[in-house]
Amino acid sequence: DVKVTQSSRYLVKRTGEKVFLECVQDMDHENMFWYRQDPGLGLRLIYFSYDVKMKEKGDIPEGYSVSREKKERFSLILESASTNQTSMYLCASSLFTYEQYFGPGTRLTVT
Amino acid sequence: GIQVEQSPPDLILQEGANSTLRCNFSDSVNNLQWFHQNPxxxxxxxxxxPSGTKQNGRLSATTVATERYSLLYISSSQTxxxxxxxxxxxxxxxxxxxxxxxxxxLKVLA
Structure with missing residues (x-):
């Protein structure tokens, strides 16, 4: 079975802090994705990566950056957290154009 | 860009009832997935x-790509x-x- 893990289930940070969210997959998938989920807005793609050191902006990349130094790990970085980044963050991976598999999610609160 | 609409937005069922969920999309797509988000x-x-019909236990799904919709069927629903x-x-x-x-x-009542 594909396993996607995320570093924290719940996280509370202060405004202005630098925040790292980490995602690891164990199935040698090429593609990895970061989404945020907000009530009434569904899941929106922040960034994705189709290879090591490669990244593409999704629909809402502002205020975020990503890093993929190893194939199995994809990090989402909030350079200076703001209250409007309070959300559920979901990581996913896929093998080329096939189905996506999701991690358990990180519920981030910025105060 | 492509629009994806699901209906109904909310559904309440008694345990044992059947239901059909619909997904319409506005343009051709390569693939389609159905997910369940638990509590x-x-x-x-x-x-x-991406096309055709699949079944897994009480759940089945059908995608008609040429008509741009997919259906998810849940039979004998459980809480x-x-x-x-x-x-x-x-x-x-x-x-x-x-x-x-x-x-x-979806909310299934005991």
């Missing part, structure tokens, strides 16, 4: 179904089926991007 937020893969059901379509841009619908929130 803890985990998205669980139900079906990877554990409660949660939000999402369909997601892959944009045919060569970038493996998926667009999600806004979901159907």
């Amino acid at each position: 803890w937020g985990q998205l669980i893969n139900l079906f990877y179904i 554990t089926d409660s949660g939000v059901y999402f369909c997601a379509v892959e944009v045919p841009s060569g970038t493996y991007k998926y667009i999600f619908g806004t979901g159907t929130r």
